[in-house]
Each structure stands twice: as C-alpha cells, then as structure tokens.
Amino acid sequence: MNDQAFTPSADFTRDAHIDIATYDRMYKASIADPEAFWGEQGKRLDWMQPYTTVKDTNFTLGEVSIKWFADGTLNASVNCIDRHLKTRGNQAALIFEPDDPGAQAQSITYRDLHRRVCRMANVLRDMGVGKGDRVIIYLPMIPEAAYAMLACARIGAIHSVVFAGFSPDALGARINGCDAKVVITADYAPRGGRKTPLKSNTDTALLHCKDTVKCLMVRRTGDQVTWIPERDYDYNELTLEADDYCKPEEMNAEDPLFILYTSGSTGQPKGVVHTTGGYLVYTAMTHELVFDYHDGDTYWCSADVGWVTGHSYIVYGPLANGATSLMFEGVPTYPDPGRFWAVCEKHKVTQFYTAPTAIRALMGQGPEWVDKYDLSTLRVLGTVGEPINPEAWNWYNDHVGKGRCPIVDTWWQTETGGHLLTPLPGATPLKPGSATLPFFGVEPVVLDPHSGQEIEETKCEGVLCIKDSWPAQMRTVWGDHERFEKTYFSDYKGYYFSGDGCRRDEDGYYWITGRVDDVINVSGHRMGTAEVESALVAHQKVAEAAVVGYPHPIKGQGIYAYVTLMHGEEPSDDLRKELERWVRSEIGPIAKPDLIQWAPGLPKTRSGKIMRRILRKIAENDFGSLGDTSTLADPAVVDELIENRMNRD
Numbered sequence: 001m002n003d004q005a006f007t008p009s010a011d012f013t014r015d016a017h018i019d020i021a022t023y024d025r026m027y028k029a030s031i032a033d034p035e036a037f038w039g040e041q042g043k044r045l046d047w048m049q050p051y052t053t054v055k056d057t058n059f060t061l062g063e064v065s066i067k068w069f070a071d072g073t074l075n076a077s078v079n080c081i082d083r084h085l086k087t088r089g090n091q092a093a094l095i096f097e098p099d100d101p102g103a104q105a106q107s108i109t110y111r112d113l114h115r116r117v118c119r120m121a122n123v124l125r126d127m128g129v130g131k132g133d134r135v136i137i138y139l140p141m142i143p144e145a146a147y148a149m150l151a152c153a154r155i156g157a158i159h160s161v162v163f164a165g166f167s168p169d170a171l172g173a174r175i176n177g178c179d180a181k182v183v184i185t186a187d188y189a190p191r192g193g194r195k196t197p198l199k200s201n202t203d204t205a206l207l208h209c210k211d212t213v214k215c216l217m218v219r220r221t222g223d224q225v226t227w228i229p230e231r232d233y234d235y236n237e238l239t240l241e242a243d244d245y246c247k248p249e250e251m252n253a254e255d256p257l258f259i260l261y262t263s264g265s266t267g268q269p270k271g272v273v274h275t276t277g278g279y280l281v282y283t284a285m286t287h288e289l290v291f292d293y294h295d296g297d298t299y300w301c302s303a304d305v306g307w308v309t310g311h312s313y314i315v316y317g318p319l320a321n322g323a324t325s326l327m328f329e330g331v332p333t334y335p336d337p338g339r340f341w342a343v344c345e346k347h348k349v350t351q352f353y354t355a356p357t358a359i360r361a362l363m364g365q366g367p368e369w370v371d372k373y374d375l376s377t378l379r380v381l382g383t384v385g386e387p388i389n390p391e392a393w394n395w396y397n398d399h400v401g402k403g404r405c406p407i408v409d410t411w412w413q414t415e416t417g418g419h420l421l422t423p424l425p426g427a428t429p430l431k432p433g434s435a436t437l438p439f440f441g442v443e444p445v446v447l448d449p450h451s452g453q454e455i456e457e458t459k460c461e462g463v464l465c466i467k468d469s470w471p472a473q474m475r476t477v478w479g480d481h482e483r484f485e486k487t488y489f490s491d492y493k494g495y496y497f498s499g500d501g502c503r504r505d506e507d508g509y510y511w512i513t514g515r516v517d518d519v520i521n522v523s524g525h526r527m528g529t530a531e532v533e534s535a536l537v538a539h540q541k542v543a544e545a546a547v548v549g550y551p552h553p554i555k556g557q558g559i560y561a562y563v564t565l566m567h568g569e570e571p572s573d574d575l576r577k578e579l580e581r582w583v584r585s586e587i588g589p590i591a592k593p594d595l596i597q598w599a600p601g602l603p604k605t606r607s608g609k610i611m612r613r614i615l616r617k618i619a620e621n622d623f624g625s626l627g628d629t630s631t632l633a634d635p636a637v638v639d640e641l642i643e644n645r646m647n648r649d
C-alpha cells in the first residue's frame with residue numbers, strides 16, 4: 001500500500017463492525033459461496049414465508065433473469081417499521097429538519113411512523129390502489145414522502161418517486177410511462193427560501209394523462225391551490241379519519257417494490273425496477289456496515305428521495321435497521337453556507353453522507369462556515385454521485401472530519417440498488433479519490449473496451465463490469481425487458497456493464513474515471529445528452545442540437561449545447577435565454593445548458609452521424625488533438641466551432 005493511504009485509527013477499528021481481517025475473510029467467503037453467504041444475510045429480515053432458495057441468476061444475453069430469495073414472502077414496511085415497535089417504538093425513526101431554520105424540527109418515532117404509514121396506506125386503498133398498482137410520488141423532502149413510499153410498500157403498490165425539481169412534462173411522461181393510478185403531491189415545495197408549485201405542476205402534467213388518474217395532495221405550506229373535486233383528494237383531511245392499522249400485504253421477494261426513472265444514453269429515461277427481498281437485504285446490510293451504524297447513532301444522508309440514494313439510504317436501508325434517519329428539506333447554502341454543519345451540530349449527527357458537488361460548493365465559501373460549529377459527534381463521512389477530486393476530499397477530511405472521520409466514497413448506481421465499491425470505515429485504508437474495494441459478494445472486473453476481454457493484471461484501465469449478480473441488482477426496465485438486456489448485457493457478453501470507465505491501481509483499488517456513454521453527471525445527477533437534445537430540437541427555432549459534457553469546477557460536469565437554428569433565425573442573447581428557459585420547462589432546472597454555442601453546422605460523418613468526440617474536445621477547450629477528422633463530410637465546420645468556442649478555461 002502506498003504511503004498516501006489513510007489507515008483507520010485503532011480507536012475507530014476497535015468499535016467498528018468490520019476490521020480488515022474480517023473484511024478479507026468475509027469477502028472471500030461471499031465470492032466462493034454466494035448461496036451460503038446471502039442465505040445467511042437474508043436472515044436480517046423478517047419473512048412471512050421463509051425462502052428455501054437464494055440465488056437464481058443468469059447474465060446470458062437473451063436469457064437474462066435475476067431472482068433472489070425467490071420463494072420467500074415478506075412485506076417491506078413491516079421490516080422497516082412493525083418489527084421495531086417492540087424494542088424501539090419510542091426511538092426516532094425520522095428526524096425532519098425543515099427548509100426554514102427558524103421552523104420547528106420534528107422527531108417521528110417508530111410508533112408515530114407506524115400510525116402515519118398505516119393511515120396513508122388506508123387512504124390509498126380507499127382510493128382504489130391495490131397490489132401491483134403504480135403510484136407516483138412527487139413530494140418535497142418531508143416525512144410524508146417516506147410515509148408515502150412505505151404506505152405503497154404496505155399495500156403492495158409499486159411507487160415511483162419523481163424528483164420535485166422535475167417539470168410537468170417530465171412528471172407527465174413518468175405518470176404515463178408506468179400507467180400510474182394515483183399521484184401523491186403537495187401544494188408547494190419550500191426549498192432554499194423559495195417555493196415550487198407542485199400541485200399546479202401536477203395539474204399541468206395531468207392534462208396529458210388518462211382522466212382516471214387521481215391526485216392525493218399533502219398540505220405543506222397551506223397556500224391556495226386549484227382543486228378539482230372528483231379527482232383531487234385531501235391527505236390532511238382523509239388521514240384524520242383513516243384507521244390506525246392497515247394489514248400488510250404478503251409480497252413475494254421478487255414482487256416489484258419500486259420503479260425509478262433514470263437517464264440513459266439514448267432516448268427517454270428508463271424505469272429501473274427493484275424488487276422487495278434482495279433489495280432490502282442488501283440496502284440494510286450496506287447501510288449498517290458502510291456507515292458503521294450503531295444503535296443510538298443519528299445518521300444523515302443529504303440526498304433527495306427523488307434519487308436512488310434517498311430510496312436506499314434515507315428510507316429503506318436505515319429503517320430496515322431500526323436506525324434514526326434525518327430528512328432535510330433544504331439546500332446546503334440556505335440561509336447561509338453553514339447550514340449543513342448547523343444541522344449536524346443541532347441534531348448531533350454521527351454519520352453524514354453527501355455529494356462531492358456540495359462539498360466543492362461549500363469549500364469555495366471558506367472554512368469559517370464549518371469551523372463555527374461543534375462537529376465532534378461526527379464519526380463517519382460519506383460521498384456519492386461522482387468521483388471526488390482529492391482537493392475536495394482533503395477539505396472534507398480536514399475541516400469537517402477534523403482528520404478523525406473515515407470517508408466512505410461509495411460507487412454505485414440507480415441500477416445497482418446499493419453500494420458496490422466502497423471502503424468499510426473500520427477496515428479499508430483510504431486513498432482520496434478512490435472508491436477503493438468491492439463490497440461483499442461483488443466481483444468487479446475491468447474489461448478492455450476493444451476486445452471485451454477481462455484484464456488480468458492488477459494495474460490497468462478499462463470499462464467497469466460486474467461478473468455476477470448481487471441481491472439489490474435491478475431486475476428489468478419497466479415494460480421493456482429487451483431494453484434491459486440490450487443496455488446492460490449486450491456490449492460485454494456475460495457481464496453487467498456499468499457504463500463507467502475505471503482504473504485499477506497496484507493495490508487493487510478502483511478509481512472511477514467517469515461515464516463512457518452519452519450520459520453526463522451534473523452535480524451528481526445523471527442526464528442523458530439525448531434528452532437535452534430532444535428538448536432543444538422541440539423548440540420551433542432550433543433545427544439541430546448536440547449536447548456534451550465539459551469539466552465544471554463545482555458541478556463536476558456542465559452541459560454544453562451546440563445549437564443550429566432554423567433557416568432565417570438569428571442568434572441573440574435573448575434567444576439563448578429563451579432556450580435555457582425552454583429546457584428548464586421541458587425537463588427541469590438541472591437540465592439547463594450551462595453554455596450554448598451557436599453552430600452554423602455540426603461535424604458529421606458522410607453517413608450523417610454527429611462526431612461527438614470532436615464536440616467533446618472543443619467543449620473541453622482541448623482541440624489540439626482532435627484525432628482523425630478525415631471521415632468528416634465538411635472539415636471546415638470544425639474550425640468555425642473552435643473559433644467561437646464558449647469554454648476558454
């Protein structure tokens with residue numbers, strides 16, 4: 001191990017769940033005999049009908065099928081709530097910290113959670129929702145978002161959470177995509193001192209949906225909203241009358257728990273399907289071991305429940321473990337850049353999990369915002385969403401962790417359900433910028449992108465694939481199993497293809513180098529360049545658009561759009577602003593291009609394919625080595641684009 005590695009302190013390791021010797025032993029056992037290993041881990045849950053089979057998976061193209069614990073039955077909400085009532089009924093399950101720092105925080109005990117979830121489940125049942133039906137959840141980061149997810153799980157409905165920052169169009173596409181019966185929303189979503197009109201967005205979305213879709217609205221701010229009596233249901237009123245107990249549905253381990261839409265390299269976002277048993281076993285286990293969670297801890301993941309991180313590591317993993325999980329409605333910089341640390345101090349947070357983009361943004365505001373607060377309760381820090389640059393890692397370590405707190409850099413994806421590459425804080429020596437080593441049961445391989453062969457040498461670079469299944473792996477794309485097979489199993493036969501490139505160093509540590517497909521990572525959020533392009537060309541003045549990522553100091557990657565206007569349209573700053581607004585309204589604020597370059601023409605091959613490699617280079621301001629341009633139909637186009645490039649850093 002080279003001397004830049006940070007070895008966990010003896011103090012930390014003494015009380016940690018896993019030390020390095022245990023990691024090595026358990027890892028080997030998990031790979032040698034996954035049946036036995038996961039058969040044992042499955043006992044973390046309460047099963048209604050115990051499983052007799054463990055692993056039944058096949059990565060062969062044309063026959064891809066993934067099943068875990070397939071004959072067991074259980075209910076996820078019972079595992080996250082009911083089974084804790086005897087021992088921890090009065091312990092906080094959720095701590096809610098509202099956007100407004102002056103407003104009262106709330107502590108929701110496991111007993112409260114049980115009552116709230118049962119009531120919401122009864123309301124949904126009364127609205128006609130049953131086992132297998134789909135429910136869209138479009139809510140702010142309020143406890144009701146967790147109640148809604150668990151209420152669906154209780155009655156066997158499949159939830160699909162849509163991030164509250166998405167536009168009515170994006171919401172409507174998801175409602176239709178999974179043919180949802182109900183949308184659960186709120187009047188408004190307060191965030192960073194502003195309010196997003198969720199109900200009115202929902203009203204707009206529903207104009208383009210079947211008229212049988214119902215809307216259940218939670219009052220968050222109490223502001224006026226439009227009300228359509230036959231369609232709209234008032235959560236606050238209905239839960240007053242609802243029964244405190246709702247009998248949980250007995251679900252098969254392989255029944256879908258949720259669908260979560262995520263961006264891919266082509267076309268429309270795909271509905272990633274996760275099922276009940278394996279997902280819950282895996283998220284519970286990773287939550288406990290990766291964050292070294294112990295009874296009495298207060299764990300905080302600052303993600304939004306609209307992303308997979310919120311599903312696995314705010315709601316399901318922590319609650320399956322009977323943990324106390326903090327939910328934060330706000331943003332890191334409101335009312336000032338000290339908010340994260342004020343919340344850590346106020347609630348005596350022990351584990352804090354956030355994204356590199358947030359760390360970089362706060363780093364830029366100076367250490368004085370951190371230094372004001374007492375962060376002595378913190379024990380473990382985590383990051384997720386994108387590679388963390390060593391400078392941000394060191395700042396996080398020095399100023400937030402005071403050099404005492406291991407940093408777990410967790411690599412995983414919506415598709416993987418839980419952490420795949422990650423340190424264990426009492427075990428793994430850390431290297432800033434590396435997601436280090438695989439979790440139990442995970443066999444990463446690096447393939448040569450050209451030959452598709454596994455690279456045997458320890459030190460190497462290539463594409464990251466996983467050799468065999470793990471329990472929280474996605475099972476299919478909602479309604480399109482062929483797309484599932486094609487996206488993840490067809491480029492490299494017999495492997496799960498992650499879409500990421502990586503490097504493995506001499507110690508066997510993994511370093512993610514970023515996406516190798518047309519997905520960009522903006523502030524830790526995935527965005528398909530094709531999605532932004534189709535939004536742009538939907539504008540009447542746009543003839544053609546090509547979108548690529550470029551390095552951005554805070555966001556990791558920024559969105560760079562090359563736009564060719566319709567004949568007769570003139571470029572102007574007003575039009576640029578109009579296009580920015582347009583993309584915001586088509587997809588959401590996270591998709592707004594950072595730079596728009598007017599392109600009289602785009603570099604194309606003679607067969608008409610846009611040469612993105614060249615556009616990426618120009619956007620990166622690295623046009624010295626454009627590589628082979630001989631296949632271009634009109635090489636002069638490139639000189640024009642270089643001449644007028646927008647990124648000159």
Ligand code: 6R9
Nearest residue numbers: 384385386387409410411412413414512526
């Ligand atoms: C959990 C989540 C997945 C993509 C993934 C990769 C990037 C996530 C990372 C990371 C480097 C890490 N990514 N964690 N890259 N280091 N620790 O983010 O899911 O939104 O589906 O994004 O994010 O490129 O492929 P998702």
